[in-house]
Amino acid sequence: MEKGGSDGTPISLEELNKLKSIAERARKNVIRMLFYDQTIHVGSSLSSIEILTTLFFKYLREGKDPINRDWLILSKGHAAPALYAVLAEKGYISEDELWKIQDISGLLQGHPEIFIPGVDMATGSLGQGLSFGIGVAQGIKMKGGTGRVFVIMGDGEQDEGEIWEAMTHAVTRKLDNLVAFIELNGYQLDDSTSNVKPKEFLPDVWKSVGWKTLNCDGHDFVSLINTIDEALKVKAPVVIFAKTLRGKGFPVIENSKRQRSSPDDARKFLLNS
Amino acid sequence: MMQGSSYSIRDTFGKLLVELGEKNKDIVVITADVGDSTRAMYFREKFPDRYFNVGISEQDMINFAAGLSAVGFKPLIVNFAMFVMRAWEQVRNSVARMNLDVKILVTHSGYSDSGDGSSHQSLEDIALMRVLPNMKVIVPADPEDIKRSLPVVVQELRGPLYYRMGREYSPSITTGMDYDFKLGKAYVLKDGDDIAIMGAGVVLWDALKAAEELEKMGISTAVINLFSIKPIDEDTIEYYARKTGRVVTIEEHSIYGGIGSAVAEVLAKRYPTKMRFVGATTFGRSARSQRDLLDYYGINYKSVVSAALELVK
Numbered sequence: 001m002e003k004g005g006s007d008g009t010p011i012s013l014e015e016l017n018k019l020k021s022i023a024e025r026a027r028k029n030v031i032r033m034l035f036y037d038q039t040i041h042v043g044s045s046l047s048s049i050e051i052l053t054t055l056f057f058k059y060l061r062e063g064k065d066p067i068n069r070d071w072l073i074l075s076k077g078h079a080a081p082a083l084y085a086v087l088a089e090k091g092y093i094s095e096d097e098l099w100k101i102q103d104i105s106g107l108l109q110g111h112p113e114i115f116i117p118g119v120d121m122a123t124g125s126l127g128q129g130l131s132f133g134i135g136v137a138q139g140i141k142m143k144g145g146t147g148r149v150f151v152i153m154g155d156g157e158q159d160e161g162e163i164w165e166a167m168t169h170a171v172t173r174k175l176d177n178l179v180a181f182i183e184l185n186g187y188q189l190d191d192s193t194s195n196v197k198p199k200e201f202l203p204d205v206w207k208s209v210g211w212k213t214l215n216c217d218g219h220d221f222v223s224l225i226n227t228i229d230e231a232l233k234v235k236a237p238v239v240i241f242a243k244t245l246r247g248k249g250f251p252v253i254e255n256s257k258r259q260r261s262s263p264d265d266a267r268k269f270l271l272n273s
Numbered sequence: 274m275m276q277g278s279s280y281s282i283r284d285t286f287g288k289l290l291v292e293l294g295e296k297n298k299d300i301v302v303i304t305a306d307v308g309d310s311t312r313a314m315y316f317r318e319k320f321p322d323r324y325f326n327v328g329i330s331e332q333d334m335i336n337f338a339a340g341l342s343a344v345g346f347k348p349l350i351v352n353f354a355m356f357v358m359r360a361w362e363q364v365r366n367s368v369a370r371m372n373l374d375v376k377i378l379v380t381h382s383g384y385s386d387s388g389d390g391s392s393h394q395s396l397e398d399i400a401l402m403r404v405l406p407n408m409k410v411i412v413p414a415d416p417e418d419i420k421r422s423l424p425v426v427v428q429e430l431r432g433p434l435y436y437r438m439g440r441e442y443s444p445s446i447t448t449g450m451d452y453d454f455k456l457g458k459a460y461v462l463k464d465g466d467d468i469a470i471m472g473a474g475v476v477l478w479d480a481l482k483a484a485e486e487l488e489k490m491g492i493s494t495a496v497i498n499l500f501s502i503k504p505i506d507e508d509t510i511e512y513y514a515r516k517t518g519r520v521v522t523i524e525e526h527s528i529y530g531g532i533g534s535a536v537a538e539v540l541a542k543r544y545p546t547k548m549r550f551v552g553a554t555t556f557g558r559s560a561r562s563q564r565d566l567l568d569y570y571g572i573n574y575k576s577v578v579s580a581a582l583e584l585v586k
Contacts (some may be wrong), residue, residue: 135340165330
């Protein structure tokens with residue numbers, strides 16, 4: 001297995017620039033997908049670009065042995081376009097495949113499926129990823145493996161009851177090979193999260209039941225890396241509350257409940273950026 | 274014919290779990306706070322490190338098992354039938370969709386949780402599970418059928434499975450019969466020429482009793498144990514439909530979408546046949562025994578005899 005994770009050295013400017021350029025290409029590719037299918041969840045995807053880029057290009061250790069590799073579970077499966085764009089950067093899928101997203105002849109489904117290279121769990125129905133991640137993390141520990149499990153959830157997703165079931169379960173199992181992200185972009189499908197159901201209490205609850213809680217800027221690579229480095233040293237399940245913007249970097253929808261935009265807006269943005 | 278046995282369904286099951294755990298170190302048992310009631314506790318006592326009580330958290334239970342399966346374990350989920358239904362969507366979207374090797378072994382199905390009433394009685398689970406791609410559905414008739422089938426489905430089959438059992442009530446149906454369980458195969462409990470009764474589970478006792486009564490009236494009756502509901506034995510169903518021309522199904526389950534429906538699907542395609550369906554059409558209620566409920570709702574040999582007589586007249 002390749003040497004993985006952070007070795008404690010600060011990120012070099014060269015590496016930082018590399019991550020930024022990968023994320024920028026992935027961001028533009030997600031917006032470019034609007035030319036081909038206007039129903040994809042652009043806002044939620046752009047919220048997740050930097051987190052996915054950081055994990056795939058700095059932390060995730062690849063391999064065929066399921067207990068000695070790292071797992072990434074995109075529990076907020078509607079951000080699939082971001083996952084696919086980063087998987088294309090990673091070389092798991094060809095860039096041409098991105099333009100066939102949700103097409104009957106394409107590989108890439110509207111939500112992740114495990115037949116897509118690089119996808120570890122079929123998701124799309126919210127609230128299910130953390131429980132699966134706990135099973136994987138527990139199994140790795142029982143078999144003496146070195147694999148780690150990263151789960152990415154949304155703030156709206158926290159409405160689901162299964163999250164509570166899983167949150168308390170992970171603590172019981174003392175899983176220190178599990179790192180969860182909760183993106184705080186402030187919106188769910190119909191409205192702002194604050195108008196639908198309160199979310200402000202979430203960090204207190206996760207902390208109270210026994211998780212180590214950390215905070216970061218989910219679009220800032222240095223913040224992400226420092227926080228993930230810290231998370232990996234903690235001997236308990238860790239949750240990282242990552243402040244993000246829905247539609248980050250695409251002004252026509254940024255920080256709004258709008259999930260989608262028109263191909264014309266996408267064209268204008270791509271020409272001007 | 275015996276009605277009742279000294280060896281309950283769940284005790285037979287619990288002891289078999291331990292035997293399977295001894296043979297296969299990758300087997301883990303997961304339950305949602307019903308380890309004692311389901312007899313998964315026998316496994317807990319023997320293999321505490323491979324036993325997980327996730328608390329009263331059925332959704333988490335399903336996906337936790339799915340995760341364990343993804344890294345090479347063989348998870349056996351043990352729970353009440355009814356409360357797995359609470360997590361049906363997790364079964365659909367995680368276990369069945371990813372075609373994971375997760376076995377869902379349920380007790381307390383049908384009316385078997387008699388006292389607890391309609392909230393705890395599961396009369397819809399076969400319908401819900403058999404509709405899922407990749408999912409196999411098995412309904413053993415009695416403790417002997419559990420001994421025949423459980424080791425096979427756990428050790429030899431890969432992929433999602435729903436295995437449906439009752440609780441205590443275990444009339445002797447297949448004791449002394451010499452046959453093996455084969456996935457997708459039915460077993461002929463009794464041959465006959467004039468009518469075929471098909472079903473699965475403890476109500477096969479009523480099917481055999483009805484056959485006795487019909488034989489007294491000169492009606493030669495076959496009884497088929499359809500313990501493999503999905504995949505189902507289309508050939509045997511068609512053979513007996515052709516041979517007798519009349520089919521009565523009996524199930525401790527809703528007649529909508531259950532075993533009778535599965536038989537009707539086969540016959541509509543292969544040999545349209547006159548049928549009658551004996552099963553549930555409403556929610557249940559509390560009673561002191563499962564037998565009282567079966568009789569109260571008319572899921573018994575008397576109804577089968579009546580249905581058969583309607584078809585032969």
